[in-house]
């Protein structure tokens with residue numbers, strides 16, 4: 001595994017031989033880590049469209065919504081006719097996050113979901129397999145006799161993405177394909193709200209079983225919220241699920257508002273912290289927020305200017321490391337925020353997957369902590385069972401950096417890891 005390197009050096013991710021941890025990880029390289037997750041496996045069919053086409057196909061802008069196959073076929077034909085299709089590429093919010101995790105961490109992940117049992121060249125299933133990192137283990141997938149899902153990712157001129165989902169057999173995942181051993185040994189279990197949308201579907205039962213096993217084995221459960229209309233429709237169900245199972249909730253500000261009733265990201269995060277231990281809230285051009293708990297005796301004051309919003313002095317302890325509320329003697333809510341990396345790319349063509357990228361970075365920092373604790377349990381870094389290796393402030397920087405990489409690539413799945421040295425970039429960005 002690549003490792004979030006030493007603090008207080010100019011590059012956040014200095015993977016070099018002089019790094020003390022690298023020497024240790026060579027000595028302990030037999031320790032294998034991975035993260036796992038459940039997804040509705042689907043391909044993204046990315047196309048440029050105008051608002052009129054969204055209206056014609058009754059698609060709510062910015063949201064993800066189901067389409068019946070007749071409408072999906074009509075849309076596909078129209079996009080082909082207009083020569084509007086840019087790409088057909090593996091997608092799925094958890095599939096993207098696992099892929100990006102494996103790319104940036106150089107570590108394994110295990111994807112749980114369905115896959116067509118007969119792979120024909122050119123089909124969605126074929127494209128999915130071609131566009132997934134070889135570090136993502138696909139051997140636990142459930143074979144199905146039909147197609148996986150298709151996600152029309154329709155990009156309008158403002159860079160906003162709207163999803164129309166043609167499900168195929170993506171929801172057929174049975175709980176028989178959720179192995180206790182796979183969940184028990186994982187560093188984290190990644191789930192999305194989409195698979196909890198309909199209790200009558202097999203994938204709902206599979207998701208619940210995985211969450212129960214994760215809690216049984218003390219594996220952190222990470223839930224990403226998907227899309228605003230779904231959260232609005234299932235607000236109570238999701239709140240209960242989060243309380244019962246979830247360690248980290250990831251969402252954008254619209255989903256946060258749907259869950260909590262608060263448009264302000266700090267206030268929304270504060271509410272979600274009463275249900276979970278850690279909250280990643282992405283806010284597009286306003287950057288992102290990471291909120292969680294610190295133990296009063298272990299709080300570290302920020303060296304950055306103190307900032308106030310809806311919560312006064314909210315970043316005062318952003319140099320602390322997140323810990324579960326139940327592991328604190330005296331829990332204190334801690335907040336950190338960061339503006340887009342380098343102000344964001346000059347031109348954004350497509351924001352699809354920027355949030356998934358940020359989450360992959362947070363997962364990497366959590367897994368690095370798990371790895372380090374497994375290898376060096378007596379290290380002073382583990383006097384308490386912290387959730388991440390780095391502080392709130394550092395994790396924000398990393399998450400932001402990965403989102404930027406997704407944006408400049410115009411694609412949710414990273415083709416390569418971050419540069420190990422960023423000599424051309426503003427060094428001050430990485431200080432502290």
Ligand SMILES: Nc1ncnc2c1ncn2[C@@H]1O[C@H](COP(=O)(O)OP(=O)(O)OP(=O)(O)O)[C@@H](O)[C@H]1O
Nearest residue numbers: 252282283284285287288340344353354355356403
């Ligand atoms: N317009 C923008 N300008 C600058 N940075 C942006 C912009 N949009 C997104 N970002 C960066 O990407 C991160 C995540 O973006 P956003 O909040 O749009 O995610 P999201 O809606 O969850 O995306 P998705 O669901 O497609 O993965 C932001 O925190 C920010 O760093």
Ligand SMILES: Nc1nc2c(ncn2[C@@H]2O[C@H](CO)[C@@H](O)[C@H]2O)c(=O)[nH]1
Nearest residue numbers: 040064091092093151163194353412
């Ligand atoms: N699993 C799942 N992923 C989705 C859905 N709608 C959009 N996405 C994915 O979300 C990603 C961006 O976060 C895209 O790459 C889409 O593939 C959905 O209904 N289910």
